[in-house]
Amino acid sequence: MQPENKFGSFLDLGLAATTPYPLNIRIESAQGVWLKCEGGKKLFDAISGVGVSNFGHGHPDISDALHQQIDLNLHTMVYGEFHHKSTLSAAERLTSLLPETLNAVYFVNSGTEAIEGALKLAKRITGRRKMLACTGGYHGSTAGALSVSSNLERKAPFLPLLPEVEFIKFNDVSSLQEIDSTVACIIVETIQGDAGVQIPSPTWMKMLREACTKSGTMLILDEVQCGMGRTGAPFAFGAFDIAPDILCLGKALGGGMPIGAFVASRENMSKLSHSPVLGHITTFGGHPVACAGASAALGLLQKMNWTDVERRGELWEKRLKSHPEVKEVRRIGLFIAVELKDADAVKKTILKGLDVGVLLFWFLSVPSAFRIAPPINMTDEEAEEGIQLICEALN
Ligand SMILES: Cc1ncc(COP(=O)(O)O)c(C=O)c1O
Incomplete structure:
Protein backbone atom coordinates (compact mmCIF):
# COMPACT_ATOMS: atom_id res chain seq x y z
CA MET A 1 0.00 0.00 0.00
CA GLN A 2 1.36 3.45 -0.88
CA PRO A 3 1.35 6.14 1.81
CA GLU A 4 -1.53 8.55 1.34
CA ASN A 5 0.02 11.58 3.03
CA LYS A 6 2.33 13.94 1.22
CA PHE A 7 3.36 15.66 4.46
CA GLY A 8 3.55 13.61 7.62
CA SER A 9 5.64 11.69 10.07
CA PHE A 10 8.52 9.47 9.01
CA LEU A 11 6.06 6.56 9.22
CA ASP A 12 3.18 8.23 7.36
CA LEU A 13 5.54 9.11 4.53
CA GLY A 14 6.35 5.41 4.17
CA LEU A 15 9.94 5.86 5.38
CA ALA A 16 9.91 3.91 8.64
CA ALA A 17 9.32 0.27 7.65
CA THR A 18 11.64 -2.20 9.42
CA THR A 19 11.67 -4.63 6.46
CA PRO A 20 11.48 -4.29 2.65
CA TYR A 21 7.83 -5.41 2.90
CA PRO A 22 6.04 -2.77 5.00
CA LEU A 23 2.77 -4.04 6.44
CA ASN A 24 1.17 -0.56 6.53
CA ILE A 25 -1.76 -1.85 8.52
CA ARG A 26 -4.03 0.82 10.01
CA ILE A 27 -4.97 -0.20 13.54
CA GLU A 28 -8.24 0.91 15.04
CA SER A 29 -8.03 -0.87 18.41
CA ALA A 30 -6.61 -3.97 20.10
CA GLN A 31 -7.99 -6.30 22.77
CA GLY A 32 -6.48 -9.49 24.23
CA VAL A 33 -4.86 -11.45 21.40
CA TRP A 34 -6.75 -9.51 18.70
CA LEU A 35 -5.78 -6.50 16.62
CA LYS A 36 -8.73 -4.71 14.98
CA CYS A 37 -7.82 -2.96 11.74
CA GLU A 38 -9.59 -0.04 10.07
CA GLY A 39 -12.29 -1.53 7.85
CA GLY A 40 -13.17 -4.21 10.42
CA LYS A 41 -10.56 -6.94 9.72
CA LYS A 42 -9.32 -8.84 12.79
CA LEU A 43 -5.78 -10.22 13.18
CA PHE A 44 -4.58 -12.71 15.81
CA ASP A 45 -1.44 -11.05 17.21
CA ALA A 46 1.06 -13.93 17.10
CA ILE A 47 4.07 -11.66 17.70
CA SER A 48 2.88 -9.39 20.56
CA GLY A 49 4.16 -6.23 18.83
CA VAL A 50 7.55 -7.97 18.70
CA GLY A 51 7.75 -9.10 22.27
CA VAL A 52 5.93 -6.20 23.96
CA SER A 53 2.30 -7.19 24.57
CA ASN A 54 3.18 -10.32 26.55
CA PHE A 55 -0.04 -9.93 28.56
CA GLY A 56 -2.18 -9.19 25.50
CA HIS A 57 -3.70 -5.86 24.55
CA GLY A 58 -5.80 -3.75 26.89
CA HIS A 59 -5.38 -5.94 29.98
CA PRO A 60 -7.65 -4.40 32.65
CA ASP A 61 -4.92 -4.43 35.35
CA ILE A 62 -2.61 -2.44 33.07
CA SER A 63 -5.30 -0.07 31.76
CA ASP A 64 -6.59 0.67 35.28
CA ALA A 65 -3.08 1.35 36.61
CA LEU A 66 -2.38 3.72 33.72
CA HIS A 67 -5.66 5.61 34.12
CA GLN A 68 -5.08 6.01 37.86
CA GLN A 69 -1.57 7.38 37.35
CA ILE A 70 -2.66 9.72 34.54
CA ASP A 71 -5.26 11.19 36.91
CA LEU A 72 -2.58 11.74 39.57
CA LYS A 303 0.82 -14.42 39.04
CA MET A 304 1.52 -16.35 35.80
CA ASN A 305 0.83 -20.06 35.59
CA TRP A 306 3.99 -21.34 33.87
CA THR A 307 2.60 -24.85 33.35
CA ASP A 308 -0.09 -23.35 31.09
CA VAL A 309 2.50 -21.40 29.10
CA GLU A 310 4.60 -24.52 28.52
CA ARG A 311 1.57 -26.64 27.57
CA ARG A 312 0.53 -24.11 24.91
CA GLY A 313 4.12 -23.80 23.68
CA GLU A 314 4.35 -27.60 23.31
CA LEU A 315 1.04 -27.66 21.43
CA TRP A 316 2.21 -25.00 18.94
CA GLU A 317 5.59 -26.69 18.50
CA LYS A 318 4.00 -30.07 17.79
CA ARG A 319 1.55 -28.66 15.25
CA LEU A 320 4.25 -26.57 13.53
CA LYS A 321 6.71 -29.48 13.36
CA SER A 322 4.12 -31.70 11.70
CA HIS A 323 3.50 -29.19 8.89
CA PRO A 324 5.08 -30.31 5.59
CA GLU A 325 6.52 -26.82 4.80
CA VAL A 326 8.43 -26.61 8.10
CA LYS A 327 12.11 -27.60 8.31
CA GLU A 328 12.85 -26.81 11.96
CA VAL A 329 11.19 -25.23 14.99
CA ARG A 330 13.29 -23.63 17.74
CA ARG A 331 11.27 -22.92 20.87
CA ILE A 332 11.61 -21.95 24.49
CA GLY A 333 8.34 -21.13 26.26
CA LEU A 334 6.36 -19.07 23.76
CA PHE A 335 9.42 -17.72 21.94
CA ILE A 336 9.43 -19.57 18.60
CA ALA A 337 11.36 -19.49 15.31
CA VAL A 338 9.97 -21.45 12.37
CA GLU A 339 12.52 -22.34 9.66
CA LEU A 340 10.91 -23.19 6.33
CA LYS A 341 12.21 -25.67 3.74
CA ASP A 342 11.86 -22.96 1.10
CA ALA A 343 13.21 -19.59 2.31
CA ASP A 344 11.06 -17.74 -0.27
CA ALA A 345 7.99 -19.14 1.45
CA VAL A 346 8.64 -16.90 4.51
CA LYS A 347 7.32 -13.80 2.75
CA LYS A 348 4.39 -15.75 1.28
CA THR A 349 3.47 -17.15 4.70
CA ILE A 350 3.59 -13.77 6.43
CA LEU A 351 1.51 -12.11 3.70
CA LYS A 352 -0.96 -15.02 3.58
CA GLY A 353 -1.22 -14.73 7.38
CA LEU A 354 -2.59 -11.23 6.91
CA ASP A 355 -5.23 -12.63 4.52
CA VAL A 356 -6.33 -15.44 6.81
CA GLY A 357 -6.18 -13.29 9.97
CA VAL A 358 -2.89 -13.81 11.82
CA LEU A 359 0.06 -11.46 12.25
CA LEU A 360 3.48 -13.15 11.87
CA PHE A 361 6.79 -11.35 11.31
CA TRP A 362 10.32 -11.56 9.96
CA PHE A 363 13.62 -11.79 11.87
CA LEU A 364 15.92 -8.93 10.82
CA SER A 365 18.88 -11.30 10.29
CA VAL A 366 17.35 -14.69 9.36
CA PRO A 367 15.59 -14.70 5.97
CA SER A 368 14.70 -18.42 6.12
CA ALA A 369 12.54 -18.20 9.26
CA PHE A 370 9.66 -16.25 10.76
CA ARG A 371 8.97 -15.37 14.38
CA ILE A 372 6.11 -16.35 16.66
CA ALA A 373 5.70 -14.82 20.13
CA PRO A 374 2.00 -14.64 21.09
CA PRO A 375 0.68 -13.14 24.35
CA ILE A 376 1.82 -15.56 27.07
CA ASN A 377 -1.54 -15.32 28.86
CA MET A 378 -3.66 -16.50 25.91
CA THR A 379 -6.31 -19.07 26.85
CA ASP A 380 -6.37 -22.68 25.55
CA GLU A 381 -9.18 -21.71 23.14
CA GLU A 382 -7.17 -18.76 21.83
CA ALA A 383 -4.09 -20.95 21.51
CA GLU A 384 -6.08 -23.41 19.37
CA GLU A 385 -7.52 -20.62 17.23
CA GLY A 386 -4.07 -19.05 16.79
CA ILE A 387 -2.27 -22.22 15.72
CA GLN A 388 -5.06 -23.08 13.27
CA LEU A 389 -4.62 -19.67 11.61
CA ILE A 390 -0.82 -20.08 11.50
CA CYS A 391 -1.14 -23.52 9.87
CA GLU A 392 -3.59 -22.05 7.34
CA ALA A 393 -1.03 -19.33 6.52
CA LEU A 394 1.59 -22.07 6.01
CA ASN A 395 -0.61 -24.21 3.74
C1 LIG B 1 17.60 -8.27 22.51
C2 LIG B 1 17.29 -6.84 22.25
N1 LIG B 1 18.00 -5.89 22.89
C3 LIG B 1 17.76 -4.58 22.73
C4 LIG B 1 16.77 -4.15 21.86
C5 LIG B 1 16.52 -2.68 21.69
O1 LIG B 1 15.29 -2.35 22.24
P1 LIG B 1 14.48 -1.07 21.74
O2 LIG B 1 14.16 -1.28 20.31
O3 LIG B 1 13.27 -1.03 22.63
O4 LIG B 1 15.35 0.11 21.98
C6 LIG B 1 16.01 -5.10 21.16
C7 LIG B 1 14.97 -4.69 20.22
O5 LIG B 1 14.47 -5.43 19.42
C8 LIG B 1 16.28 -6.48 21.36
O6 LIG B 1 15.59 -7.42 20.74
Missing part, protein backbone atom coordinates in the same frame (compact mmCIF):
# COMPACT_ATOMS: atom_id res chain seq x y z
CA ASN A 73 0.24 13.25 37.51
CA LEU A 74 2.38 12.83 34.41
CA HIS A 75 6.00 14.02 34.36
CA THR A 76 6.95 16.17 37.32
CA MET A 77 10.76 16.34 37.32
CA VAL A 78 13.84 14.80 35.66
CA TYR A 79 14.76 11.29 36.86
CA GLY A 80 16.63 11.17 40.14
CA GLU A 81 15.01 14.09 41.93
CA PHE A 82 11.42 13.21 42.92
CA HIS A 83 9.90 9.95 44.15
CA HIS A 84 6.69 8.49 42.72
CA LYS A 85 4.76 5.54 44.15
CA SER A 86 4.51 3.89 40.72
CA THR A 87 8.30 3.96 40.21
CA LEU A 88 8.92 2.50 43.65
CA SER A 89 6.26 -0.16 43.15
CA ALA A 90 7.69 -1.20 39.74
CA ALA A 91 11.20 -1.49 41.23
CA GLU A 92 9.94 -3.47 44.22
CA ARG A 93 7.99 -5.92 42.08
CA LEU A 94 10.89 -6.32 39.67
CA THR A 95 13.49 -7.02 42.36
CA SER A 96 11.12 -9.45 44.12
CA LEU A 97 11.42 -11.65 41.00
CA LEU A 98 15.23 -11.39 40.76
CA PRO A 99 18.16 -12.84 42.74
CA GLU A 100 19.20 -10.79 45.79
CA THR A 101 22.31 -9.54 44.01
CA LEU A 102 20.15 -7.67 41.50
CA ASN A 103 18.63 -5.19 43.90
CA ALA A 104 19.14 -1.77 42.29
CA VAL A 105 17.01 -0.77 39.29
CA TYR A 106 17.75 2.13 36.96
CA PHE A 107 14.71 2.91 34.79
CA VAL A 108 15.30 4.37 31.32
CA ASN A 109 13.12 4.87 28.25
CA SER A 110 13.82 1.92 25.94
CA GLY A 111 15.71 -1.32 25.51
CA THR A 112 18.56 0.29 23.64
CA GLU A 113 19.01 2.89 26.38
CA ALA A 114 19.15 0.10 28.97
CA ILE A 115 22.07 -1.34 26.97
CA GLU A 116 23.81 2.07 26.85
CA GLY A 117 23.45 2.42 30.62
CA ALA A 118 24.71 -1.13 31.24
CA LEU A 119 27.83 -0.66 29.06
CA LYS A 120 28.67 2.61 30.81
CA LEU A 121 28.10 1.05 34.23
CA ALA A 122 30.42 -1.87 33.40
CA LYS A 123 33.19 0.58 32.48
CA ARG A 124 32.67 2.50 35.71
CA ILE A 125 32.69 -0.64 37.89
CA THR A 126 35.80 -2.20 36.35
CA GLY A 127 37.77 0.86 35.21
CA ARG A 128 38.41 -1.11 31.99
CA ARG A 129 37.51 -0.17 28.40
CA LYS A 130 37.46 -3.32 26.29
CA MET A 131 34.07 -4.92 25.64
CA LEU A 132 33.08 -8.30 24.23
CA ALA A 133 29.86 -9.20 22.45
CA CYS A 134 28.57 -12.26 20.60
CA THR A 135 28.07 -13.16 16.96
CA GLY A 136 24.36 -13.07 16.14
CA GLY A 137 23.59 -10.62 18.96
CA TYR A 138 21.24 -7.66 18.52
CA HIS A 139 21.12 -5.01 21.23
CA GLY A 140 19.49 -1.94 19.68
CA SER A 141 20.02 0.95 17.34
CA THR A 142 21.78 3.70 19.32
CA ALA A 143 25.55 4.05 18.81
CA GLY A 144 26.71 2.00 21.81
CA ALA A 145 24.10 -0.75 21.36
CA LEU A 146 24.84 -0.92 17.63
CA SER A 147 28.58 -1.26 18.40
CA VAL A 148 27.93 -4.48 20.34
CA SER A 149 25.40 -5.82 17.81
CA SER A 150 26.87 -8.17 15.24
CA ASN A 151 25.04 -7.54 11.94
CA LEU A 152 27.77 -5.80 9.87
CA GLU A 153 25.42 -4.67 7.11
CA ARG A 154 23.41 -2.65 9.61
CA LYS A 155 26.52 -1.06 11.13
CA ALA A 156 28.65 -0.27 8.08
CA PRO A 157 27.15 3.13 7.13
CA PHE A 158 27.53 4.42 10.68
CA LEU A 159 31.17 3.57 11.38
CA PRO A 160 33.18 4.44 13.39
CA LEU A 161 31.19 3.26 16.38
CA LEU A 162 32.59 2.47 19.87
CA PRO A 163 36.26 1.43 19.91
CA GLU A 164 37.65 -1.64 21.70
CA VAL A 165 34.65 -3.91 20.98
CA GLU A 166 35.39 -7.50 19.96
CA PHE A 167 33.09 -10.39 19.09
CA ILE A 168 33.23 -13.98 20.26
CA LYS A 169 31.21 -16.90 18.89
CA PHE A 170 27.90 -17.37 20.70
CA ASN A 171 27.59 -20.72 22.49
CA ASP A 172 31.21 -21.70 21.70
CA VAL A 173 33.32 -22.93 24.60
CA SER A 174 36.77 -22.13 23.19
CA SER A 175 35.78 -18.48 22.57
CA LEU A 176 35.39 -17.97 26.32
CA GLN A 177 39.21 -17.76 26.55
CA GLU A 178 38.85 -14.16 25.31
CA ILE A 179 37.35 -13.17 28.66
CA ASP A 180 40.30 -11.98 30.76
CA SER A 181 41.23 -9.25 33.21
CA THR A 182 41.42 -6.61 30.45
CA VAL A 183 37.72 -6.98 29.61
CA ALA A 184 35.14 -4.65 31.21
CA CYS A 185 32.10 -6.64 30.14
CA ILE A 186 30.65 -9.22 27.87
CA ILE A 187 27.11 -8.63 26.64
CA VAL A 188 24.99 -11.64 25.75
CA GLU A 189 21.33 -12.13 24.86
CA THR A 190 20.34 -15.02 27.13
CA ILE A 191 18.28 -16.32 24.20
CA GLN A 192 19.20 -14.66 20.92
CA GLY A 193 16.05 -13.19 19.40
CA ASP A 194 16.97 -11.52 16.12
CA ALA A 195 19.28 -14.44 15.28
CA GLY A 196 16.16 -16.63 15.24
CA VAL A 197 15.62 -17.90 18.80
CA GLN A 198 19.09 -19.37 19.40
CA ILE A 199 19.26 -21.16 22.75
CA PRO A 200 22.74 -21.62 24.31
CA SER A 201 23.74 -24.81 26.11
CA PRO A 202 23.53 -24.80 29.92
CA THR A 203 27.21 -25.79 30.01
CA TRP A 204 28.25 -22.75 27.97
CA MET A 205 26.19 -20.43 30.16
CA LYS A 206 27.78 -21.85 33.32
CA MET A 207 31.28 -21.54 31.83
CA LEU A 208 30.51 -17.98 30.70
CA ARG A 209 29.51 -17.05 34.24
CA GLU A 210 32.64 -18.71 35.68
CA ALA A 211 34.97 -16.96 33.20
CA CYS A 212 33.45 -13.57 34.11
CA THR A 213 33.67 -14.19 37.84
CA LYS A 214 37.30 -15.32 37.54
CA SER A 215 38.42 -12.26 35.52
CA GLY A 216 36.25 -9.64 37.21
CA THR A 217 34.44 -9.04 33.92
CA MET A 218 30.84 -7.84 34.16
CA LEU A 219 28.36 -10.30 32.65
CA ILE A 220 25.58 -8.26 31.03
CA LEU A 221 22.54 -10.32 30.05
CA ASP A 222 20.25 -8.63 27.55
CA GLU A 223 16.71 -9.83 28.25
CA VAL A 224 15.01 -6.94 26.46
CA GLN A 225 13.29 -9.45 24.19
CA CYS A 226 13.51 -12.79 26.01
CA GLY A 227 12.66 -11.53 29.53
CA MET A 228 9.28 -10.80 31.12
CA GLY A 229 7.87 -14.33 30.82
CA ARG A 230 8.57 -14.91 27.12
CA THR A 231 10.57 -18.11 27.74
CA GLY A 232 8.10 -19.66 30.18
CA ALA A 233 9.74 -18.25 33.33
CA PRO A 234 9.90 -14.68 34.66
CA PHE A 235 13.42 -14.25 33.23
CA ALA A 236 15.33 -16.50 30.82
CA PHE A 237 18.57 -16.74 32.84
CA GLY A 238 16.71 -18.62 35.62
CA ALA A 239 16.70 -21.77 33.46
CA PHE A 240 20.54 -21.78 33.44
CA ASP A 241 20.95 -21.44 37.19
CA ILE A 242 23.20 -18.39 36.87
CA ALA A 243 22.74 -14.66 37.48
CA PRO A 244 24.18 -11.74 35.52
CA ASP A 245 26.05 -8.80 37.05
CA ILE A 246 23.86 -6.46 35.04
CA LEU A 247 20.44 -7.33 33.57
CA CYS A 248 18.86 -5.29 30.75
CA LEU A 249 15.11 -5.17 30.23
CA GLY A 250 12.68 -3.36 27.96
CA LYS A 251 9.86 -4.22 25.55
CA ALA A 252 7.25 -6.11 27.67
CA LEU A 253 8.48 -4.48 30.90
CA GLY A 254 6.05 -1.55 30.53
CA GLY A 255 2.96 -3.61 29.68
CA GLY A 256 2.80 -1.61 26.42
CA MET A 257 4.36 1.63 27.69
CA PRO A 258 7.86 2.66 26.58
CA ILE A 259 10.35 1.86 29.34
CA GLY A 260 13.63 0.02 29.82
CA ALA A 261 15.75 -0.81 32.85
CA PHE A 262 19.20 -1.97 33.77
CA VAL A 263 19.55 -3.75 37.08
CA ALA A 264 22.67 -4.45 39.16
CA SER A 265 23.71 -4.76 42.79
CA ARG A 266 23.34 -1.64 44.87
CA GLU A 267 27.09 -1.55 45.45
CA ASN A 268 27.84 -1.66 41.72
CA MET A 269 25.05 0.74 40.77
CA SER A 270 26.37 3.28 43.26
CA LYS A 271 29.42 3.74 40.99
CA LEU A 272 27.19 5.59 38.56
CA SER A 273 26.06 8.12 41.16
CA HIS A 274 29.29 10.13 41.44
CA SER A 275 32.36 11.37 39.51
CA PRO A 276 30.54 12.64 37.46
CA VAL A 277 27.31 13.11 39.38
CA LEU A 278 24.77 10.69 37.91
CA GLY A 279 26.73 9.07 35.11
CA HIS A 280 23.60 8.42 33.08
CA ILE A 281 21.14 11.31 33.00
CA THR A 282 17.65 10.96 31.57
CA THR A 283 14.74 13.40 31.65
CA PHE A 284 11.96 10.84 31.25
CA GLY A 285 13.57 7.78 32.92
CA GLY A 286 11.28 6.35 35.60
CA HIS A 287 8.31 8.20 34.10
CA PRO A 288 5.40 7.71 36.52
CA VAL A 289 2.94 6.53 33.84
CA ALA A 290 5.42 4.14 32.19
CA CYS A 291 6.26 2.80 35.68
CA ALA A 292 2.56 2.33 36.46
CA GLY A 293 2.39 0.15 33.33
CA ALA A 294 5.53 -1.71 34.42
CA SER A 295 4.25 -2.26 37.94
CA ALA A 296 0.96 -3.70 36.61
CA ALA A 297 2.79 -5.90 34.07
CA LEU A 298 5.13 -7.18 36.79
CA GLY A 299 2.09 -7.90 38.98
CA LEU A 300 0.76 -10.10 36.16
CA LEU A 301 4.17 -11.75 35.76
CA GLN A 302 4.18 -12.64 39.48
